[in-house]
Amino acid sequence: MNERICQLHCLPCMTSGGAALPPMPLHQRLRIWARRHFSRVLRRRIKGRIAPLFDLLSVKRAEPRDAAPSGALIAAEAPAISAGDRVRVRSCQDIQATLSISHELKGCAFMKEMMPYCGTTQRVLKRVERFVDERDYRVKKCRGVVLLDGVMCQGTADYGRCDRSCYFFWRDEWLEKLVDEPEA
Numbered sequence: 499m500n501e502r503i504c505q506l507h508c509l510p511c512m513t514s515g516g517a518a519l520p521p522m523p524l525h526q527r528l529r530i531w532a533r534r535h536f537s538r539v540l541r542r543r544i545k546g547r548i549a550p551l552f553d554l555l556s557v558k559r560a561e562p563r564d565a566a567p568s569g570a571l572i573a574a575e576a577p578a579i580s581a582g583d584r585v586r587v588r589s590c591q592d593i594q595a596t597l598s599i600s601h602e603l604k605g606c607a608f609m610k611e612m613m614p615y616c617g618t619t620q621r622v623l624k625r626v627e628r629f630v631d632e633r634d635y636r637v638k639k640c641r642g643v644v645l646l647d648g649v650m651c652q653g654t655a656d657y658g659r660c661d662r663s664c665y666f667f668w669r670d671e672w673l674e675k676l677v678d679e680p681e682a
Contacts, residue, residue, distance in 0.1 A: 623647040
């Protein structure tokens with residue numbers, strides 16, 4: 499699975515003589531190098547040309563060619579979710595069926611730290627329309643993303659515990675809206 503390491507790799511100046519971070523994988527070093535040397539437009543073009551190559555190299559799922567992939571079916575059924583709604587996080591298999599080769603759906607990554615929440619019932623804290631991307635300190639807009647109440651990142655397997663407690667971004671397609679029964 500594609501490893502996502504939070505924002506720790508962007509903040510090396512915050513380590514104060516603590517344990518040294520493990521060496522960064524090659525794909526992450528290349529991504530940082532490209533971010534420094536290429537414009538956003540050029541990076542998108544390069545990514546658009548390389549992505550089909552990764553699709554050819556990846557192992558294909560056993561689905562008939564004329565049938566719609568199961569990820570497309572889930573995306574078409576995405577409910578209108580708002581703050582305060584109760585939702586059930588879909589199973590890991592259903593979520594992974596929606597992901598690209600880089601383990602993303604519409605730019606939103608699914609981290610392995612999110613897997614323990616699959617199949618659980620949660621409450622939606624709020625919808626996300628804008629956020630600050632700390633990699634380039636720009637405000638970015640998004641659609642179809644929510645935060646779940648109390649579902650936060652506590653660190654990664656690679657870097658250990660983290661005290662920032664960032665919320666995970668969840669796509670609407672990864673959630674099932676539950677109908678609350680009226681109380682009598």
